Amino acid sequence: MELLGKIITNILTALYEPFGFSLLLSFMTMFFYLYAYEPGEAGKGWKSALVTWYERFKERVFFRKLFLLVFVTSMILFRTLLNRNLWLNPLSNVLDGWGIWKTVNGEQVLTTEGIENVIMMVPFTGVLMWTFEEKTGNGWRKILWHSGKTALIFSVSIETLQLLLRLGTFQLSDIFYNTVGGVIGGLMYYGIRKVRKRL
Template sequence: MNPLSDVWGVWGIYTYNSVTGQRVLTSECIENFLLFMPYIILIFWNFEEKIFGKKVYIGKIVLESIKIAFLSSLTIELLQLLLRLGTIQISDLFFNTVGGLVGGIIYFLVNAGIERIRRADI
């Protein structure tokens, strides 16, 4: 298997069969998007003080989630290239990074809601 056979990857929910020419439904982009959402949420949840310090800002969350998701996805793609265990795809890198960004925003919204509840109880 050539790891550079399909570098651009699948950018939508349909792909074309090269033999029959028919459209085939694929969930690859959705899976890559959903893969990194819980990953980023769990990283932020476990290492919040080490990553953000005492105050959590949306700008810092956005930058850190993009950075962590991009570097993690890039590591996975480069390992696929070096170990020849799959194909390196730019679309995977993009959808994983966007999924990580959405996971960071979800983390911020949940964290802000929890802080509001804590302040209301005081």
């Protein structure tokens, strides 16, 4: 029960803290998307831009999917990079973080980092596969391959940036657990897709 309570508390805290920031970032990113792909509507003032944004959000499924993907990605980036303290030695725990117990000042302390790393990547790859479903294909092997590969690349990128920017520590366990979470996200997407087709 203690482990479950700690996981739920950490997840709710992780969702609560960056929620407003991620929503605003997603909103502004989609403005950039509109400017890049529909420049005819650019430069006509804020009122016109807001109306165009609202219309695209209401009319286009892909626009809504992309908005959700940017939101989930920014939540992850806030948790892993944007809201971290500087570390003097980011390579101090490269092989740490594999279990649910760690030793702090000679005492065993419960940690949920590994489980949280798995859970964090599940919605990311699920939403990614859903957003670009035409490109990922229908077969479960292809979906799992794409979701695992994407989670691995994304995780390695985050860990490398943590190393270079000294934000947190570089850990191989994070890469492993994030990749596992990515594969689970792809598997869940495949399962939901199969159920929807049958219904």
